[in-house]
Amino acid sequence: MNLGNFSMDTITLAGSLESKLDAAASAGFTQITLWAKDLVGHPDGYDAALNEVRLSGLRVNAIQVMRDYEGLSGPLHRYKIETVKTMLKLCEAVGAERLLICSSTSPHASGDIEHIAADLRKVAMLATPLGLRVGFEALSWGRHVNDFALSWEIVQLADRANLGVCIDSFHVLANCSLNGTNFDVLSTIPGERIAFVQLSDFMWKAVRTPEERIETARHLRVFPGEGVHSAELSRMIRMIDRSGYRGDWSFEVFNDDYVQMPSAVVAMRARESAMWVAAQSERRSLPRTINRGMHA
Amino acid sequence: MNKSVSTLNPLGIDGIEYVEYATTEPQSFGAALERLGFIAVARHRSREIVLYRAGGMNIIVNADPDVAGNSDEGSGAPRLKAFALRVRDAATAYTHCIDKGAWPITPRVGAMELNIPGVSGVGDTVIYFVDRYQEFSIYDVDFKKLPSANDANPSIQGMHFFGIVQSIDESRTKEWIDFYEELFGFSVLPQGQYFGVLPKGTLLESPCHKFYLQLVEPPEQAAVLAWQEKLSRVGFGAADIPALVKALTARGVTFIESDSVHTSDRGAVTYLGGTSFEFVKSHLGASR
Numbered sequence: 001m002n003l004g005n006f007s008m009d010t011i012t013l014a015g016s017l018e019s020k021l022d023a024a025a026s027a028g029f030t031q032i033t034l035w036a037k038d039l040v041g042h043p044d045g046y047d048a049a050l051n052e053v054r055l056s057g058l059r060v061n062a063i064q065v066m067r068d069y070e071g072l073s074g075p076l077h078r079y080k081i082e083t084v085k086t087m088l089k090l091c092e093a094v095g096a097e098r099l100l101i102c103s104s105t106s107p108h109a110s111g112d113i114e115h116i117a118a119d120l121r122k123v124a125m126l127a128t129p130l131g132l133r134v135g136f137e138a139l140s141w142g143r144h145v146n147d148f149a150l151s152w153e154i155v156q157l158a159d160r161a162n163l164g165v166c167i168d169s170f171h172v173l174a175n176c177s178l179n180g181t182n183f184d185v186l187s188t189i190p191g192e193r194i195a196f197v198q199l200s201d202f203m204w205k206a207v208r209t210p211e212e213r214i215e216t217a218r219h220l221r222v223f224p225g226e227g228v229h230s231a232e233l234s235r236m237i238r239m240i241d242r243s244g245y246r247g248d249w250s251f252e253v254f255n256d257d258y259v260q261m262p263s264a265v266v267a268m269r270a271r272e273s274a275m276w277v278a279a280q281s282e283r284r285s286l287p288r289t290i291n292r293g294m295h296a
Numbered sequence: 297m298n299k300s301v302s303t304l305n306p307l308g309i310d311g312i313e314y315v316e317y318a319t320t321e322p323q324s325f326g327a328a329l330e331r332l333g334f335i336a337v338a339r340h341r342s343r344e345i346v347l348y349r350a351g352g353m354n355i356i357v358n359a360d361p362d363v364a365g366n367s368d369e370g371s372g373a374p375r376l377k378a379f380a381l382r383v384r385d386a387a388t389a390y391t392h393c394i395d396k397g398a399w400p401i402t403p404r405v406g407a408m409e410l411n412i413p414g415v416s417g418v419g420d421t422v423i424y425f426v427d428r429y430q431e432f433s434i435y436d437v438d439f440k441k442l443p444s445a446n447d448a449n450p451s452i453q454g455m456h457f458f459g460i461v462q463s464i465d466e467s468r469t470k471e472w473i474d475f476y477e478e479l480f481g482f483s484v485l486p487q488g489q490y491f492g493v494l495p496k497g498t499l500l501e502s503p504c505h506k507f508y509l510q511l512v513e514p515p516e517q518a519a520v521l522a523w524q525e526k527l528s529r530v531g532f533g534a535a536d537i538p539a540l541v542k543a544l545t546a547r548g549v550t551f552i553e554s555d556s557v558h559t560s561d562r563g564a565v566t567y568l569g570g571t572s573f574e575f576v577k578s579h580l581g582a583s584r
Contacts, residue, residue, distance in 0.1 A: 085399075121478070125397025128475045129416050131465065131525065161470035 001241070001281045006274040007031040007061055007250045009198070010038050013266055014259040017042055017049055021056035023263035027271045031059040033198075033250040036090055053094050060096040061248040062135065062196055063087065069101050070119040071109030071144065077119075084123050091132050098133040098195060099123075100166055103142030103151065111144030117157035124160035135166030135195030140175045141214055148172055149185040155193060164195030168252060169236055170202065170221055173229050177207040183236060191244030198252035199237075199277060201227025221253045223269055225276030234280040241281045249277060305503035306481050307392060308384025312457045312507055313426040313434075314347075314354035315379045315530055320372035321570065322346060322359035328569025329355060331547045332532075333452035338439035347439050351451030353532075354435075373570035376527035378414070379460055380424035381480070386413050389425040393479045410437040415479075418462055418472070419526040452547075453540040458491070458533030458576045459499075459508035464525050469498050472511050476500050482509065492531065492563030492576035506580060529571070533578025537561055540575055 008029055013020040017038050024032050034053070042049035053060060066087050069080050084099075091099050101123065110116070120136055127134050138151035145151050152165050172183050200221040205228055207213045224233050251270050258266045319325045326336060326346060334348040334355060344359040358364055358377065383389040390413035394400055398415035401422050412434065414424040428434050464472050476482035481503035489499065497512035510531075514523040534540040541551060541564050552565045552572075559565075563576045 122395075122397035125475065125478060126399065128471050129399060129418060131468070160474050162474075 001278045003028050003271070003274055003278075004030050005249055006270075006277070007033050007248055008267060008270045009033040009064070009250050009252045010035055011064070012251065012253040012255065012258050012270070013263045014261070015263050018052050018056075019263055021052060021058055023267040024270075025056055025058055026264060027267035029058070029267070029270070029274075031061045031248060031250075032056075033062050033064060033252065034060055034094065034096065035064045036087060039090060039094060050094055060094050061250060062098045062100050063091045063094070063096045064100050064252075066099060066101040066123075068104045068106040068109065069123070070104050070116045071111065072104075072106065072119075073110070076108055081122070085126060088123075088126055088130055088132060092130045096132070098135055099127065100135045100137060100196060102137045102139045102166075103145035105139065105141065105143050107143065109143055113150075113154050113157060116145065117154050120154065120158040120163055121160055124158065124163040127162055133162045133164065133195055134160075135164055137166035137168050137196075137198075138171060140171035140178075140217070141210055147175055148183070152185070152189050152193075164193045165189060166196040166198065167194060167236075167240065168198040168200075169224070169233055170198075170200045170217055170252070172236065173201070173232060174207050174213045174217065176232070177205065178210070178213060183232075183239075186236065187239045187243070189243055191240070191246065194240065194243065194245045194247065196247060197240055197245065197249050199224045199233070199249055199273075200251060200253045201225070201229050201233055203227055205229075218254050219256045221255055223251055223253055223273035223276075225273050226269070237277055237280045238282060249274075304481060307381070307389040307425070307503075309480060309502055309504045310382040310384075310429075310506070311502075311504060312353075312460075313380040313382045313424075313429050314356050315457070315460070316356040316358055316377045316422075317374040317571075318358045318360075318364040318377040319374035319570070320359060320361075320364045321374075322357050322364075325374045325569040325571075326357055329357070331549050331568065332544065332573065333449075333455065333547070335446060335449050336442055337445035337449075338435055338441050340438055341440055345439075347435055350449055351454070351456065353451060353455070353457055376421065376460070376530065376571075378417075378422040378424055379527070380412070380414075380426045382429045383425045383427055386425040386427040389413070389427075390415070396478055398479055410434055417527070418464070419524065421527050452543050453534045453536060454581070455532045455534050455540060455575075456578065456580060457507055457530070458574075458578050458580060459510055459531040460527055461494075461497075461510045461512060461529040461531065461574070462526070463512050463514070463523065463528045465523070466513050468525070469511050469513060473498065473500065476509060491578070492574055493557055493560055493565065494563075494574060529574055531574040531576050533576050533580050535578060537563055537575060537577045540564075544575075 008024045010020045039049040124134050136151050138145050138148045140146050155165050201224050202216050329348045334350040336346050337349045338347040346357045348355045393415045401414045403411050412424045414422045417423045482500040485499040497510050500509040549566050551559045557565050565574050
C-alpha cells in the first residue's frame, strides 16, 4: 500500500477546481474523487472543467454522487434513469472509473430489496458499455438501506460484476456508535465485491441522535488518524485489506474548518493521513518521511 | 410459447440477420467480400450503403460519411459497426433491453426509410433487432435491388455466420457475460470448448444455438499495443474446412500461416480487404 492507492475528495478543499487539483497533485496524490458539481458548476463551463482535470494528470477514481436513485416506480423511476444516464456520461467524459450511488432517503422509495437490486442491476448494465463500475453506499440515514450489511446483501442479490459495495467508514462508525453494534460483517465481503472505500473519522465517541449523525457527517469529519476512532478504523482497514481489496482509498472528509484553510495545508494533512492508513495495513510500503514538494 | 422456452430465449432470437461494416473504401472491401463469395445485391436508396449477400448471409457495407468517416484508427479499414439479431418481435426485444438497462441508439431515418430498433453494444457499435426476415425483407424498404443481382447465390461450401469476436479490456469478461446473458439470454460455454484455430477467451452461445460470441481480453504484452474494446472479427462456419479453403484459394484468398495460426481441418484465418475473417469447422447448418 502506498500513496498511489489514496486520493483526496474535492469536497474537503476550498477554492476552484483547478486549485483543488493542484493541491492534491502537489501533495503527491495521483488520483482524485470528484463531485459532478465540480464539473457542471465550473465558472468557465463543463468543457473547461474536463480540460482542467485532463491537464492535472490526476486519475479520477469516482464521481459523487447519485442520490435517491433506487426503489422508485413510474415517472419517478424514469426520471431517475435519465438522471443516472447523464451521470454515467459525465463519468465517461471525465474518464472516471466509477459512479457512486448512495442509498435513497426518498419517502417515495420502496424498501423491497428485490426492487432495489433490480434497479442496481439496471444501472450496472448501463455502465457496462461505458467501461464503468458502480459503487452502492449505505447512507447511515438512508430510508431503507442504512447499513453496509444490507447494501452488501442487495449487491449480492443484484449479482453484477461491475457493481460492488462502497464502504464509507463514517457511516459504519456512526452506526456502530448510535446502535451499539459492530462491523464484523465487513470481514465477510470479498475484496473484489468492494467497489470503493471512503475513509474519514470524527471527534467524539457518542453519536446520540440521527440528527447529530447527519450534522457530523456533513460538517465535522476529520482525516483518519485525526479522530477518536483510530483503533476501530485501524481494524476496519485491516479487515478490508485482508478481504483482498486492491482498489482505491479515498478520503471523503466533509469539514467546515478544512474549507477555511489553504488547500495546500489540508492536502498535506491528507498525505499524513495516507501514511497513517498505510501504517495500519499489513502490506505497508509507504515511507514514513514526507517528501514535500514532489509535484511542485 | 411455454415459459421455459421464453425464459431461455426471451427475445426469440433466431440467428444473425446481417453484420454491418463501415469503411471509406467500399470498393476494395466489396471486392474482398466478392472473393469470399458474396455479391452486391442492393444499394441504399439515399445513402452510400451496399448490401452483399451469400446464401443466407447479409453483409452491409456502409460508406456513408457520417458513419464511415469517423474511424478512430484513422484509416479507411473496415470496422465492424453492428450486427442485427433476428428476433420474434423487434419492438418487444427493444423494450426488453431498454428496461434492463441497454442504451437506446438514436435512429438515423430518412423519409420513407425503415426504423430498425437497436441498442448500443461495445464501443460505438450497435445491436439491431429485425423481425421481418421470413415473409418480408427489411431491405425491400430502404434498398433498391441492383439490376445485376442474382437472388440465388448460394454461399461457397455452405458458408454461414458462425460467430463474432469481440475484444474487451482486461478483467472485463464477467461484465460482458452479464451484458449478453441479461439482455439476450446468451450462455457461457465451458472453458476449454473452442472452435476454429484461435482458441482463446470466452465463448458465449446464442439462445437459438445458431451462432457464438467470443470475448477476448488483451494478451499479456498488450500494454504496448493499441488494444480497444470493439467488435473485431466475423467468423464463418463450414462443414468442410479443407474444401472451403481450396475453393477460396482458387478465388485468390490467401490464409494466414504464422507461429500461432495454421490452416487446419478445424479452421483458417485470412486477412482480406483491410480486416480479418475466420473460418471455423461448424456443426451449424447454413440458414435460409
